[in-house]
Amino acid sequence: MSIYDTLNEQQKLGVTTTEGPVLILAGAGSGKTRVLTHRTAYLIEEKGINPYHIMAITFTNKAAGEMRERIDAMVGYGSESIWVSTFHSTCVRILRRHIDRIGYDTNFTIYDADDSKSVMKEICKRLNIDTKIYKERSLLAAISSAKDELIAPDDFALKAAGDFGKRRQAEVYREYQNVLKKNNALDFDDLIVKTVELLRNDAEVLAYYQERFRYIVVDEYQDTNTAQFELIRLLAGKYKNLCVVGDDDQSIYKFRGANIYNILNFEKHFPDAVTIKLEQNYRSTQNILDAANGVIANNVGRKRKSLWTANDRGEQIDFEQFDTAYDEADFVARDIQSGIRNGKFGYGDYAVLYRTNAQSRLFEERFITSNIPYKIVGGVNFYARKEVKDLLAYLKTIDNARDDLAVRRIINVPKRGIGATTLNRVSDYAEDYGISFYDALKQADEIPSLGKAAAKIRPFVTFIQTMRSKLPYLGVSELLREVIEETGYVKELEAEDTEEAQVRIENIDEFISKAVSYEENEEQPSLGGFLEEVALVADIDGLEEGNEYVVLMTLHSAKGLEFPKVYLAGMEDGLFPSYMSIVSDNATEELEEERRLAYVGITRAKKELAITCARQRMIRGETQYNKVSRFVKEIPAELLSGEIRKPSYGESREQKLPVRPKRPAVSRQPSGQSMQAKAFASARTVGGSLDYGVGDRVSHVKFGNGTVTGIVEGGRDFEVTVAFDTAGTKKMFASFAKLKKI
DNA sequence: TTAAGTTAAGTTTTT
């Protein structure tokens, strides 16, 4: 009896076929993570491979973290020397050691999409590019897809020869790379591209890593792009023990450069490859699986695969069409409440999935009024928020002022009376003397054109220098606190006294706790290390299991996750599939990608699935009238139940709101939850007490101001009764009500 | 020259 006996035959094959290239086609819910972890254990325990020689690559930090955890639990000693990380962090790790061999400094900074856009704006201005015709966004997109395909600026120019527009793009591409190089910065795509460049150009480095990574596993292989493929090919070039796991039916990142032929042609790239299919689904009910199969069957050009399950038929799929998107959100909220009430599910069993981030708002609003704890994944990444980016820019500047972008970002935040004109003069000076922007600031007094503006710059430079000298004594989180204190950043927000400012302050608090926990978890914390860790996190990474809240996210974010009950919202032609894909030049192809997305969505559900849509919906202030999504029609009709709701004008919306849920769950506060959720669901219970009492005036994000008339302690939380001035009397749980004393 | 106030334009999906 061994741990491998619990696997089915195909899974076992995936575990024990360790030598040579292996393609595992893993249908949704077929237990591929189990195969990967068991395979790793097998390599170490049965084959006696040193963990040092094993590498696993995933797309998200969350996936990497999960795999790491499960491998650790299974392998025990030595598992920490396995590289388990994302493509991007793997590359950063390699580049930090060796990028000097291709002419960069090893303390390079990483630019996010925002930073890239700022660079692009400047370039367009400098090259006199009419951004009405060539939009920054599309220029960046062109550059990004070139990088995905490993096309360097020179190659791009070569290929562009005949086409004026393309030649212009080539020019911009070249300039963009120059600016990044000058700033010692890499963008996301560069992380991969430069690693490939390094491995291609430096035989010594390549040999080192080839020798090290004798066994390589790649998860979500269907989403790799050409550059990532080349990276893997190079690394696995010597031993060729490459195991890739993926599902062509779940390829949903074409827009990000994913090359579906990486998986479809794997056997061509590696002629002696073994292909293993995992076709038994352990996740979903028969009905859910049938629905998914019914939809995906409409795609041509996929690897033949027939997913089956030994699970029960389960409930029918609940399909509901509503009059408006409000009614849709209302239904989902009520349905969740009723599931909770009769003990069928907990909040953490639910997920609401949608095509676009904008759809989250209606659900969010509705969940607040219903006291449903929730968490939104995605939207604006935590580290991409203004306030967080501002503080990060301070930290970057203190750490290493070579990043002009960061310096420029904060030089006038808070307002120091330094405007665009002054900045331009400084950067002209920097340009003339070939020094960095920050160095030019240091010499502000010597820049004649500045005049009295130089006096405004001096305190800023002094501040940065002072902080820099304090860094060794303070550590990251204390430094951050000091920056906030000295700049008055939070004070300024407090003075604003708006809901928005409040959210920002909470984000800043959260940012501080991230810094604290970084210092606690890291053996040798450093400012540079912190900045690096923060540069590569995605929003999905913060999602924790076992927490009691409903999760809201896009279908893209949902890949790789599963939930007992899933709502697929906004299933309307024009929304999903998106209008863009329907009218596209290659609509067939794009619709297939959308269909795969639908397939991903449906297969997230374990027990129950509800599909909802609305007849009319406000999109960017305009009302749209949409038909039921074509994907719904591809689901065999006998699998569907539910009804199509007729407009109900007689019923007032007020009546529909269940103001007092009968048995609201006592909530545990998840740590590290996303900021949207935190903003609305944050526990005001500090150390088991509230900062308001009976008789106090409080404000609520939705109901406005009111007076507290009662507080009842129950379990871990407080049930607070508030008489609102305009919204009547409500009972709510303190941790979700976000009541603010006024 | 800066900063506040006003008007115009734009939205898929993201490491």
Place this chain on the structure above:
DNA sequence: CTTAACTTAA
């Protein structure tokens, strides 16, 4: 409905 670019007042 929200964010970015433009205009005007200080």
